[in-house]
Amino acid sequence: MILINQGKKNGFGGAIFGRHAALIILLSALTFALPAKVPALFGPSGVQPRAVRQGSLGSCYFHSAIAAIAASDPAAVKRSIQTIKADQWKVQFADHKSENVYFNDVQYTRNSGFDRSEGLWVSILFRAYAQRTMREGLLDAVAATEFPALVKSTGSSFFSNNDLLLLVYDRAVRSAINQEGDINRKLLAENLDKEMAAVSMSADTRKLVLKMLDSKGYFDALAAKVKSNGELFGAYRAVGQGGLPEQVLAAFTGKANGLNVTSGGELASALNRAQQSHQAITASTGSSVGPKLRGIFDSLTSGKDWYVSSHAYTILGFDSNQKMVTLRNPWGDHPDPEGVFSIPLDTFVSAYERVAFSDTSR
Numbered sequence: 558m559i560l561i562n563q564g565k566k567n568g569f570g571g572a573i574f575g576r577h578a579a580l581i582i583l584l585s586a587l588t589f590a591l592p593a594k595v596p597a598l599f600g601p602s603g604v605q606p607r608a609v610r611q612g613s614l615g616s617c618y619f620h621s622a623i624a625a626i627a628a629s630d631p632a633a634v635k636r637s638i639q640t641i642k643a644d645q646w647k648v649q650f651a652d653h654k655s656e657n658v659y660f661n662d663v664q665y666t667r668n669s670g671f672d673r674s675e676g677l678w679v680s681i682l683f684r685a686y687a688q689r690t691m692r693e694g695l696l697d698a699v700a701a702t703e704f705p706a707l708v709k710s711t712g713s714s715f716f717s718n719n720d721l722l723l724l725v726y727d728r729a730v731r732s733a734i735n736q737e738g739d740i741n742r743k744l745l746a747e748n749l750d751k752e753m754a755a756v757s758m759s760a761d762t763r764k765l766v767l768k769m770l771d772s773k774g775y776f777d778a779l780a781a782k783v784k785s786n787g788e789l790f791g792a793y794r795a796v797g798q799g800g801l802p803e804q805v806l807a808a809f810t811g812k813a814n815g816l817n818v819t820s821g822g823e824l825a826s827a828l829n830r831a832q833q834s835h836q837a838i839t840a841s842t843g844s845s846v847g848p849k850l851r852g853i854f855d856s857l858t859s860g861k862d863w864y865v866s867s868h869a870y871t872i873l874g875f876d877s878n879q880k881m882v883t884l885r886n887p888w889g890d891h892p893d894p895e896g897v898f899s900i901p902l903d904t905f906v907s908a909y910e911r912v913a914f915s916d917t918s919r
Contacts, residue, residue: 595643595660600675604631606871610673610889612666616788618801618841619686620672620887621869623679625802625837626809626915628873637809638681648685651811656685656692657720662727669791673889686808687789691727692716694782701774722766725752730783731791738787740780746770802839802869803913810837810915818909821880821902828875828882831914838872840884843910861892863900864908872912873897 602608609624611617627634639647644660663680666672672680699712716722729748733741746767753763770776783790786801806813816827818840831838844867863886874883882905886896900908 596677598638598640598646598677598681602675604634604678606873606885607889607895608675609679609887610675611887612671612673613669614671614788614791616671616683617869617887618839619683619788619805620674620679621839621871621885622802622805622809622837622913623682624871624885624887625839626806628871629835629837629915630810633810634678634682638678646681646685648682650685650689650808652808654689656688658684658688659724662724665731671791682809683789686805687786688723688727689808690782690786690789691730692723694779695723695726697782698769698775698779701778702769702772703774704772721756725749725756727790728752734783734787734790738784738790740776740783742770742776742780802841806837806839806913806915812916813913814916815911815913817911818906821906824906824912825875825877825880825902827912827914828872829877832875837915839869839913840872840882840905840909841869841911841913842866842908861898863892863898865891870909 600608604627606624606628609620609627611620623634637649639649641647641657646658647655648658649655658681662684663677666680666683667677672683674680695716696713699709699716702709704712726749729745729752730740733745733748735741749767749770750763753766758766803813803815816824818824828838842865863884865886868886870884870886872882873885875881876883880902881899882902883897883899886892886898889896892898
């Protein structure tokens, strides 16, 4: 059960964050009927890059990073997911924060085609990361308001430690976001009201939560956070993925660094160090076609059409003797089989803009 303190209707802050009375909501209200059997957590391939397959969203930055972690430290991935019960998991991040993930939301991710990976583990991590991002967005929104300091502190504590409104927001945003990551404010309010009613929140509480959307600074801060991570909530944004793989790597491994690709010598040294340290590595192409014509040409003339602009890949290996880089497209194809291909270092430098590394030296 989830216990929410609900004060008398004595002002905005007191009513939501008050200490009097209580509204007890059964957690079962958060989920729909389960199928006869929840699919296996891990598929035939277990925790390996080839098990990771991006779906219909532009979430290459997430899937490439998860595949990179699976390649470098599969045991860490398994440790991060704790099964609470058949339809609930807890995902622990590197900063020791955690998110509870429910099968209804995992099923949404799968049924919507957002993740095509083997087993449920990638979808679970995807939803956990989305919820973490939503929680950060709600905290940013509270901080951006003109609420008194005490109300901000109480509100931040509430959103930091409570799942109910987090899940209500997460589910409401999904159908209020367009393909560019912008939120329809009116539709969000309608969805929030419906989701709160579905978990038996009182009419007064629903009105007060909706009133937050009208607080100066609140909606704009929340919308900005969601837009910058729109793929997590159902938006497909064809934009460069430059720094995003680093954010995912940092969330799951603790720290990440990035390197702009400028010269083969510097890159070769960085790849060697990362490979020797068993770090997860990703690489991203840019959106500008002009400077990358050589990479595209090499892609089309080498027998394998591997180049995709504004896309993130997993680096599986680097052969320092042959100066060859082996990568994997998180689509799981392009090229076949399994999206895995090797290219000369010079071609890599001409086609990729940025490389990201996990860093376990913290």
